[in-house]
Amino acid sequence: MQPVRVAFDVEGGDRGADILIQGLMEAIARSQVPLTVHVCGDENVIAEIFEKLGVFPDTRVIVIEHCPHKLSQRDIPSRAWQTRANSSIVRCIALQQEGKVDVSLSAGDTRFLMASSIFILGRAEGVARPALAAFLPTAHKRPVLLLDVGANLNCRAEHLAVFGKIGQEYAGVYLGLPNPTVGLLNIGQEASKGTRAIREAGQMLAESCVGYIGYIEGGDVLSGKADVVVCDGFAGNILLKAFESLYGLAMSLMKENRDIITVIQDKIAVLNPENYGAVPLIGINGLVFKAHGASSAAVIANALQMAIQTAGRIIQTSPQTVQY
C-alpha cells in the first residue's frame, strides 16, 4: 500500500509548534495507513521540539521542510505565494503543486491558505470563489456538509450556486452517494423570502443542480433534510461556531448530572470541537484542510486523521484527478 503523503504547516496555529507536533505524533501513532508527512516550518524550532519530546523522527515518515519566511498581518494574501514562497503555508501548497504530497493541513490564517491555494493550485473549472466546507452531524446517521463557513463573507448569487455544485461533488465522493441533495439556507420556505442574491441563487440551482431541494431554514440544518446546505461565509461561520459551542453548553447545563453527561458525550460526540478537526477548502485543484487556530494537540490529531482519510478515499476513487 502506497503511503498517504501529507504537507503539515507547524507555524500556523495560535498555540505554537509544540502543540502541532504533539498532534502529529498522535496522528502517526493512530494512523491505519502508511504515511509520509512533510513538516513545514523552521527546522531549528522543529528539531528542538523533537528533542524535547525525546523523539528521533523516522525519516521515512517525517520529512522536515525548512521554511525560513514568516507571514505577518502586513503581508498581502494574494501576493504572499510569491513574496513569502518559503513560508510554511505557501510551502505546503507548493509541495502539492509539485506532486510531492496528496493533501495539506494548516491551522494558519484562512486568507493566506485560500490565496496560496488559488494562485498555486488553481481553481477548479467554473469556480470563482472556493469555499470552506464543514461536515456537521444530523438527527440521521448521515452528516450534512455546510458551506461556505468563513472564506467568503459577501457572496453573489453565482457564488452561492457554485457552492451548491462543488459541495454536492465533495459530499458525493466523501459520503459515497450518487446525487446528494442540496438546500439553500434562507429565512423561510416561500419563494419571496430572503435577499435578492439568495432568490437568484435558488433559481440558478433549480435550473442547473439535480438534487436541489429548495430553501432550508436554520432549524433544518441539523435535521438531515439536505446533504449539502449552501450559505455565505458569514452565516455559515456563525452557525458552525454556534453548533460547536453546544457540546460545552450541554456539559455545563448538565454538570450536576454526571451519568447524563456520559450519554451526551456519546450521543453528541460529533459536535465536540475536539473530535471535529478540520474543514476542507473546496473548489480548488487539490486537497487542502484548515484547522482552527486555537486547536489542541488532540484536535490536530483528529484534523490530520480527517485529511489523511479523505486523501485516501479520493486517491482510491479517482487516482488521476484529485480535484477538490
Next chain:
Amino acid sequence: MQPVRVAFDVEGGDRGADILIQGLMEAIARSQVPLTVHVCGDENVIAEIFEKLGVFPDTRVIVIEHCPHKLSQRDIPSRAWQTRANSSIVRCIALQQEGKVDVSLSAGDTRFLMASSIFILGRAEGVARPALAAFLPTAHKRPVLLLDVGANLNCRAEHLAVFGKIGQEYAGVYLGLPNPTVGLLNIGQEASKGTRAIREAGQMLAESCVGYIGYIEGGDVLSGKADVVVCDGFAGNILLKAFESLYGLAMSLMKENRDIITVIQDKIAVLNPENYGAVPLIGINGLVFKAHGASSAAVIANALQMAIQTAGRIIQTSPQTVQY
C-alpha cells in the same frame, strides 16, 4: 389593579383562527393579572369559534373588533395601513395608536406588522429600522437578547449600531439591569474581521454605547458573554431557528433514554419553541409582539403571556412613555 389591555390578531396565523382563539382562552385562564383583550378578525368567524368551543365570551374581558379587510401577498406592506385599514393587523396597531390597548400580538406576516407599526405608531427617536428581538437562554441564569432576528436582511453600519442601543434599552427594562452589555456578532475577535458594515458598526458602538464589549462569535451567543447580541436579520433568523431546533434534536437523539429526556426537558425548556412564544418589535413607539405563523394554541398562550407580562412591566416602569 388596572387590566392590561391587549390587541390580538386572530387572522394572521398559518393554522387558522380556531388555534389562535384556543390559545387566547388558555392565556386568559392562566393570567395572574386582569385583562381586556381586543380580538381583531372577522366577527362571524370569531363568533362561530366561540360557539364551537361552547364559550360565551365575557364582554368585560373580550372585545370583538370586526375587521372585514383581508391582507394578501398582493398588498404592499408600506401602504396596507391605509388601503387595508380594517384588516386585523392594521386594526391592532391602530388600537394602540388610539390609546385603547397597551400591547399587540400577531402571528401574521412580519412585513405588514412592521410597516403598520412604523407608519401608525412611528419609529422611536433616531431609529431608521426597527428590529425583531428574541430572548435566548444562556449558560448563566440571565438570557441574551438577539436582534435583529428577521425584520432587516441587509443592514448598514448605522442600522446595526442602533440595534445595539435599542436592544440595550429593551434588555435594561426587561431584565431590570442598569447597563446591559452589548456584543456585535462577527466571525472572529480581531478588529480586521468581518464585513465593512460590521467593522464600522463596531467603531460606532465603541464610541457611543456604554456597555459595548466588542465582537461576539457564533459560539459565544449562548455563553452569556453579552446581554445583547447585535446582527443583521438574516444571521439572526438563521441562528434563532437553529437554536430553537435543538430541543427537538435533543429529544430525537435521546429517545431511547426516557429518564434523560425528563432532565433535558427541564434544563433546556427555555429553548423549546413551545415555551418561547413571541418576539417584540423594538424601536417603535409602542409594544408589538410577533408570534410564529405556525404557532400551536400552547405557543400562542405563552406568546400572549409574554406580551402581557412585558406590558405590565413597562406600564409599571414608565407609565407615561411606553416607547419600545
